[in-house]
Amino acid sequence: MHTYASAVLGCKVNDYEAAYVEQELNRDYRKVSFRERADIYIIFTCAVTNVAEGKSRKMIHQARRLNPEAFIVAVGCYAQTGPAEAFTDVDLLIGSTEKKRIKELIDERYAGSLVRKMERHPVFETMPLLDYSRKERAFLKIQDGCDQYCSYCIIPYARGGERSAAHEQVLDCARALCEHTSEIVLTGIHTGRYYDGEYHLIDLIRELVKIEGLKTLRLSSIEITEIHDDLIELYMTEEKMAHHLHIPLQSGSNKVxxxxxxxxTTEEFLQRITEIRERVPGISISTDLISGFPGESEEDQQETLQTLEKAQFSFIHLFPYARKKGTVADRRRDFVAPAVVKERIAAINELEAPIKEAYAASFLGKEVTVFIERSEKGRSEGYCREYLYTVLPEELPVGSLQRVKVREVRNGELYGEVRACC
Ligand code: SF4
Structure with a gap:
């Protein structure tokens, strides 16, 4: 049996697509580690920053070194947008379309480039994970592409325009996943803009929560402008909805x-999260933030700190601004010096640490529901529904859902004891 190895860079959507390709390959090929010699290597590339592109190139070169005779496939955003010189070691180049055909193309050892110019409205490529047999939480891709064109982001160029999976196909896939796992995370590039004719995200969620085996449903992230009243209502009334919303803010300055x-605006953002918290008490609201966007002044930084103080996020994914060739922001010349960005990031982290700790501490003495992801050496770990990392002092089945009393909080993590299995 021929062997293959895969490396996945970047986002959850790439993870999902890789899981689909592996599901197909596993029928006729044996998977080995990316550090081993394999007959076929597949690199799911990422173009979100120049660093991610560099890592994608590194994995391609590593594969060629491990086996000079191997058949090497590069797929995804960097394959779509990168220069031809980056792929001289690659046999098959696939961009943001035709990912579904990867196994067939590998079977034929089809060598060449299938990178197509991205259309404004490409068709959603259905990649159902029907053979999923793991107990971990499952990601389910329901949408691809983006029409927003944020000035720092390459994704609309790499993945093309917005398109969504047919709702029947999402529901079939979710039912198959729920035979093995009880938690699903809906993912996409712009998940909140899911639509299938008249069928929007809220309609899809209402159908998904009816699936018997599904106990927890999460959204990977959603834009503040897409959190409508009916969605908040669902978070208030539907116990399967995980009480966590990841809402990218990106900057706390209106000018930026x-x-x-x-x-x-920051005012609109803050107003909306206040409404969400009033209606869904205790909900975790986290965010993404970019520090050092071109032209960001000291005044903008101060405005950002004030916004963060008001927003009280449960955690922040904080990134330094990274130049990305081909984006509008990359044409600017007023880049912020790396040393200044470093200082700004440190100031944001300093402000954020006690806020994060206080949110976690609000669960002290309370009960939370935890999805067990790892269990060994006398302890189990996983995330609770509010997406706080939780540690338990006993081994429990991976994939099980436990009701836990929180006894201690350290560095934003919860430590507790099991009250009951859900
Ligand atoms: S909404 Fe997200 S994916 Fe779309 S352009 Fe903005 S940052 Fe990129």
Missing amino acids: LKEMNRPY
């Missing part, structure tokens, strides 16, 4: 938000 082409 405008230059980023983000469609809201």
